[in-house]
Amino acid sequence: MTEHSRDPWLLTPGPLTTSATVKQAMLHDWGSRDHDFIAINARMRRRLVDLAGGEGTHVCVPIQGSGTFAVEAMISTLLPADGKLLVLINGAYGKRIAKICDYAGHAYTVIETPEDTPIDPTAVAAALARDSAITHVAAVQCETTSGVLNPLPEIAAAVAAAGRHLLVDAMSAFGALPLDVRQVPFDALAASSNKCLEGVPGMGFVIIRQAALEAAKGNAPSLSLDLHDQWQSMEKNGQWRFTPPIHVIVAFDQALTEHEAEGGVAGRGARYRENCRILIDGMRAMGFETLLPDRLQAPIIVTFHMPVDPQFHFETFYDSLRGRGYVIYPGKLTVADSFRIGCIGRLGATEIRGALEAVRATLAEMGVKSGAPAKAA
Structure with missing residues (x-):
């Protein structure tokens, strides 16, 4: 499709x-x-x-x-x-x-x-x-x-x-x-x-x-x-x-x-946890950092710090992912400049890996070398 x-x-x-x-x-x-x-x-x-x-x-x-x-x-x-x-x-x-x-x-x-x-x-x-x-x-x-x-x-x-x-x-x-x-x-x-x-x-x-x-x-x-x-x-x-x-x-x-x-709460939760694991591992491999440590992270939605790379612009990033068939979520924090990616809905490992590939392609298109955020002072 x-x-x-x-x-x-x-x-x-x-x-x-x-x-x-x-x-x-x-x-x-x-x-x-x-x-x-x-x-x-x-x-x-x-x-x-x-x-x-x-x-x-x-x-x-x-x-x-x-x-x-x-x-x-x-x-x-x-x-x-x-x-x-x-x-x-x-x-x-x-x-x-x-x-x-x-x-x-x-x-x-x-x-x-x-x-x-x-x-x-x-x-x-x-x-x-x-x-x-x-x-x-x-x-x-x-x-x-x-x-x-x-x-x-x-x-x-x-x-x-x-x-x-x-x-x-x-x-x-x-x-x-x-x-x-x-x-x-x-x-x-x-x-x-x-x-x-x-x-x-x-x-x-x-x-x-x-x-x-x-x-x-x-x-x-x-x-x-x-x-x-x-x-x-x-x-x-x-x-x-x-x-x-x-x-x-x-x-x-x-x-x-x-x-x-699907197995009720246990089955649904297991799929979401696997989605979350794949997403976080894939984004970290591109340099992105999560707001939360793994011990506090629920497998529902993941907040990522904005990259410090001057070529990164969130609106361009969002629109490019949308053009590739993936809709993410803006950040809503006061403690950090961020964006969010959800793990829930009728999605599985294939769709999460597809989203990661879209992120890689988008970063390359934008000329962003790494998703790493600014280092804390």
Whole structure:
């Protein structure tokens, strides 16, 4: 297949490359009140709860929109008016949670570390011990600003030991990295259809401890983002309150079937780890350096320092790779000038090696001798 006869490979944190069969699932129309669609929706919800190990304790409440809609709905529904949220920040998505609190008028405090530094669980425990007003803690499992993996099991243990409630933004990792409520206690996690589960954009979901959701009635200041009301409707008749993203859901159901066939979280995670290994080894061979040491790097997206070579211009680099059929991602850091390459989506070793060859060809075309960054002073 030539570079002009197919869609580009998306080496991004999402939206991302999907399988042909996921795309094909969207070629049909469904009625939102149709029995067959209601059955698909129910199956999707059960599968997601099972992936989180939440059978018997947790429920899944899907919601229209991007992952941020799900995160905002989770916070708005579960944080009571007299609650206070501790937000753990080491990147743009932790900052976004704080911004959600600003808009809604929620009381909150933060622990913030640099974008290349994981959250320290002992600092979380100390903050909870100091401030008895904190009722909930919000943590990002994998912060795609840098690709850093936060120590969520240790954070969850600190929150549970203090008798508080954990809310997890698992957007970039759910389905590829382990997150089982039987080992990592949480009240809720938010994720979306278009990340490691390899569906298409348009739907978020929150997996919530049922007892916490039952106690949250009346908390949400927004009708559209009220997960308790959405859940009650689905429990009553299996239907969404408002028009659902039907084609997204049907495609997602197919994506979940393919996820299961690949071996679930273990199988999907293994492919992504191999993608990440090949990518990092290949880029380092060209002189590029990763922002993170290997011990902190999640196999989701990798941040690379910009080369110091004066012939390197990121816009030219990006456009040339795009012309060769590979789309990467600009950097989002404040700590370093960088760009990012994703490891997720319907990609394997062949596609990653193809991307590396495109990088080599692009550097040669630009006259860049090495991808090495400037040396630290």
